Amino acid sequence: xxxxxxxxxALLFAFSSFSQYKTQLNSSEIYQKIEKLNFLGSVLYIxxxxxxxxxxLISYLxxxxxxxxxxLSLTRGDGGQNLIGPEIRxxxxxxxxxxxxxxxxxxxxEQFFTRANDFGYSKNPTExxxxxxxxxxxxxxxxxxxxxxxxxxxxxxxxxxxxxxHGHHTASARLSMEAFDLAGKKGSxxxxxxxxxxxxxxxxFFNTSWWFYxxxxxxxxxxxxxxxxxxxxxxxxVLGKSNTEIASLSRSQHKSQGFGNTAVRGKDLExxxxxxxxxxxxxxxxxxxxxxxxxxLKNGKEIGELVSEIQRxxxxxxxxxxxxxxxxxxxxxxxxxxxxxxxxxxxxxxxxIASAAGLYLEAYAENQIATPNDSVKVNIxxxxxxxxxxNAYSVYFNETNFTKSIQKNLSNNTSYNTTVNFKxxxxxxxxxxxxxxxxxxxxxxxxxxxxxxxxxxxxxxLNAVFNLNINGTKLNxxxxxxxxxxxxxxxxxxxxxxxVPKISLKVEPEILIFNENTSKAISLKVKNNSSAxxxxxxxxxxxxxxxxxxxxxxxxxxxxxxxxxxxKITPPKEKTTGKLKAFFFRKGKKxxxxxxxxxxxxxxxxxxxxxxxxxxxxxxIKKKGEKIAYIQGAGDKVGESLTQIGYDVTYLTPAEIxxxxxAQFDAVVVGIRAYNVLESLKxxxxxxxxxxxxxxxxxxQYNTAHALETKNLAPYSLKLSKNRVTNENAKVDFxxxxxxxxxxxxxxxxxxxxxxxxERGLYFPEEWxxxxxxxxxxxxxxxxxKKGSLLVAPYGKGYYIxxxxxxxxxLPAGVPGAYRLFxxxxxxxx
Numbered sequence: 001x002x003x004x005x006x007x008x009x010a011l012l013f014a015f016s017s018f019s020q021y022k023t024q025l026n027s028s029e030i031y032q033k034i035e036k037l038n039f040l041g042s043v044l045y046i047x048x049x050x051x052x053x054x055x056x057l058i059s060y061l062x063x064x065x066x067x068x069x070x071x072l073s074l075t076r077g078d079g080g081q082n083l084i085g086p087e088i089r090x091x092x093x094x095x096x097x098x099x100x101x102x103x104x105x106x107x108x109x110e111q112f113f114t115r116a117n118d119f120g121y122s123k124n125p126t127e128x129x130x131x132x133x134x135x136x137x138x139x140x141x142x143x144x145x146x147x148x149x150x151x152x153x154x155x156x157x158x159x160x161x162x163x164x165x166h167g168h169h170t171a172s173a174r175l176s177m178e179a180f181d182l183a184g185k186k187g188s189x190x191x192x193x194x195x196x197x198x199x200x201x202x203x204x205f206f207n208t209s210w211w212f213y214x215x216x217x218x219x220x221x222x223x224x225x226x227x228x229x230x231x232x233x234x235x236x237x238v239l240g241k242s243n244t245e246i247a248s249l250s251r252s253q254h255k256s257q258g259f260g261n262t263a264v265r266g267k268d269l270e271x272x273x274x275x276x277x278x279x280x281x282x283x284x285x286x287x288x289x290x291x292x293x294x295x296x297l298k299n300g301k302e303i304g305e306l307v308s309e310i311q312r313x314x315x316x317x318x319x320x321x322x323x324x325x326x327x328x329x330x331x332x333x334x335x336x337x338x339x340x341x342x343x344x345x346x347x348x349x350x351x352x353i354a355s356a357a358g359l360y361l362e363a364y365a366e367n368q369i370a371t372p373n374d375s376v377k378v379n380i381x382x383x384x385x386x387x388x389x390x391n392a393y394s395v396y397f398n399e400t401n402f403t404k405s406i407q408k409n410l411s412n413n414t415s416y417n418t419t420v421n422f423k424x425x426x427x428x429x430x431x432x433x434x435x436x437x438x439x440x441x442x443x444x445x446x447x448x449x450x451x452x453x454x455x456x457x458x459x460x461x462l463n464a465v466f467n468l469n470i471n472g473t474k475l476n477x478x479x480x481x482x483x484x485x486x487x488x489x490x491x492x493x494x495x496x497x498x499x500v501p502k503i504s505l506k507v508e509p510e511i512l513i514f515n516e517n518t519s520k521a522i523s524l525k526v527k528n529n530s531s532a533x534x535x536x537x538x539x540x541x542x543x544x545x546x547x548x549x550x551x552x553x554x555x556x557x558x559x560x561x562x563x564x565x566x567x568k569i570t571p572p573k574e575k576t577t578g579k580l581k582a583f584f585f586r587k588g589k590k591x592x593x594x595x596x597x598x599x600x601x602x603x604x605x606x607x608x609x610x611x612x613x614x615x616x617x618x619x620x621i622k623k624k625g626e627k628i629a630y631i632q633g634a635g636d637k638v639g640e641s642l643t644q645i646g647y648d649v650t651y652l653t654p655a656e657i658x659x660x661x662x663a664q665f666d667a668v669v670v671g672i673r674a675y676n677v678l679e680s681l682k683x684x685x686x687x688x689x690x691x692x693x694x695x696x697x698x699x700x701q702y703n704t705a706h707a708l709e710t711k712n713l714a715p716y717s718l719k720l721s722k723n724r725v726t727n728e729n730a731k732v733d734f735x736x737x738x739x740x741x742x743x744x745x746x747x748x749x750x751x752x753x754x755x756x757x758x759e760r761g762l763y764f765p766e767e768w769x770x771x772x773x774x775x776x777x778x779x780x781x782x783x784x785x786k787k788g789s790l791l792v793a794p795y796g797k798g799y800y801i802x803x804x805x806x807x808x809x810x811l812p813a814g815v816p817g818a819y820r821l822f823x824x825x826x827x828x829x830x
Contacts, residue, residue, distance in 0.1 A: 041292030062108030122167030203277025233268030358385025535586035625666030633674030693796030716769035752817025
């Protein structure tokens with residue numbers, strides 16, 4: 001492959017993207033950015049998941065040492081649980097990606113990923129690397145090292161301790177160890193050298209702690225001669241915060257995992273153990289012996305001296321006094337031969353200049369969504385707030401060929417505002433996470449384009465490049481085009497500007513279950529995202545499924561119009577599964593995508609495109625009882641799934657639980673981690689147990705022993721553990737084959753445990769009262785059998801059931817056997 005120019009590479013591989021709106025840097029923040037401008041050292045922190053990173057150390061490296069600091073998370077956390085909503089798998093990965101980016105905006109780090117898919121808990125790195133494509137993930141780690149060029153790498157986990165922690169954790173450290181050496185070799189992943197050069201880091205550390213030693217006492221007595229102790233508890237008077245306070249705010253962005261964090265102030269030691277490279281003499285700083293000044297670059301010494309002058313003479317009351325010298329720094333950086341540091345430092349100095357000058361540059365669209373080839377209207381504002389000679393001469397939209405000439409001299413505290421109209425390209429990319437564009441495997445996402453690999457998210461859908469002349473120096477500033485509205489309560493509200501298909505579809509429900517041969521209705525929502533149009537709507541599901549009507553002609557008169565249509569689906573007589581696909585045909589083009597929006601206040605709004613489909617299941621399932629009370633915990637779709645097989649589901653909050661209310665139900669189902677997230681639920685235990693005593697069934701899904709809000713989880717003693725079976729195909733033994741739960745009203749067989757997804761179950765109890773009957777035995781390879789996945793105990797006239805089986809994954813995925821077993825649990829004693 002022909003090598004592309006370094007400047008083009010930098011443009012293509014830019015990690016710029018939309019983020020929540022940030023106001024101008026204040027004077028203290030500008031000064032800290034100047035300090036960072038004068039430091040040329042990089043550290044890459046490597047681990048496996050969102051939340052694995054040590055935010056105290058990342059913040060310390062970025063804000064105290066002023067190092068360029070990156071976090072490489074091998075996965076996006078797709079396989080975890082969600083404490084703030086019902087999203088799991090790919091959608092959860094999108095949420096956790098954005099939470100990491102929110103954390104980095106606070107602690108000052110940069111964020112990277114590999115193509116590895118978080119397939120769920122893994123008990124050892126051998127299993128992990130057999131499910132991931134090891135060579136591809138290793139390639140991505142090498143790529144990030146070569147692109148980021150760290151002087152130092154810090155691993156969160158120990159490569160020497162297989163089986164002591166999550167398999168992904170140990171695998172991340174082992175891959176980092178290999179990549180440390182391979183990144184500097186031309187023969188390793190040589191295809192990457194069409195875009196960048198080899199790079200050899202100087203040293204590698206392992207960020208150890210007492211946890212890896214088993215206790216604080218053992219760690220206190222451990223040999224630390226090969227470790228550096230770093231005090232990350234320092235206070236920043238310029239910012240009015242300690243490093244640990246900043247790190248706490250960063251850590252608290254992991255809201256989907258419930259990691260709200262309270263800051264601890266004062267001295268706080270972190271330990272890093274040397275793994276590769278030369279130990280700094282006398283346990284000096286992380287960068288000891290590494291040139292991190294401008295003199296590491298040819299013709300860089302003079303720049304460093306100039307930046308030092310700016311630091312020394314900085315006027316906190318009027319940062320614009322530094323601009324003339326900052327412009328000199330900018331000009332000198334433009335002349336550097338080292339393109340890697342040139343790109344980094346040009347970006348840094350431009351941000352400092354813009355903030356010191358009080359420049360306000362904004363481009364916001366009048367509509368949040370547009371489609372390819374649409375005309376869009378964008379409002380532009382350029383405000384100058386300094387005494388320097390400032391001229392705004394144009395704005396260029398770099399995904400188009402449109403340039404708006406301005407040619408306006410702006411005196412102090414004056415603005416230029418205008419509105420422009422232009423047409424989007426026909427081939428402009430949709431706003432959807434790039435790693436979800438192609439079908440993926442259980443262990444890997446497919447990203448064919450080398451330059452996209454490692455990027456945390458898509459670039460903004462549309463960017464405005466403001467071209468200015470300040471005191472005779474030409475500069476350009478790139479800003480994402482955003483959508484801005486005014487909310488009566490919140491004031492200015494910023495959201496990303498999105499490119500979506502002209503027509504989007506949504507099939508509801510996502511799973512349709514047929515227990516008989518009778519037909520069911522399915523809804524199809526159709527949204528017009530462009531101008532007036534007409535076309536034909538069709539559903540396809542294979543020859544064994546009957547769909548009426550065969551097609552529906554529809555028309556839309558305006559953008560944003562949404563209509564819902566209903567189709568009748570008749571199943572085949574035999575048990576089977578099928579996939580229902582929705583299509584809208586318009587002018588010879590076919591539209592078949594759903595546009596899902598994820599909207600939480602702590603992250604920017606996200607748009608995800610996926611095929612507009614539903615799963616069709618014809619199964620043989622019997623049930624007893626009709627009315628179910630569902631107590632939602634951390635968020636799942638089990639209640640919705642139960643309606644699919646004919647249950648009448650009512651959602652209850654703890655405040656609504658009372659004896660009279662419960663009397664109308666046949667069973668109460670408690671959602672996942674309810675006893676971890678609903679503190680008030682513990683006060684309702686007696687009422688719930690009395691419900692069981694009077695003849696009801698109570699089914700409690702998994703909780704974690706950590707942060708359990710009550711010790712009285714069940715009417716009998718029950719102790720939770722971390723036991724889990726991660727292999728979704730693990731053999732299942734029937735420990736109580738004659739028990740009603742395996743026989744009525746549905747006869748459960750080994751076939752009912754086929755085609756499960758991600759795992760069998762998690763956080764099984766390890767001790768229980770003899771009143772409980774363990775129903776199932778299962779284990780991962782080379783482990784002893786676990787018997788706590790499903791426990792049933794009679795209590796009075798009813799039954800109490802505790803299960804760690806992953807019904808919250810199986811039911812939304814449409815696993816037939818999981819539905820049959822769940823129906824049996826609810827039918828006990830009826």
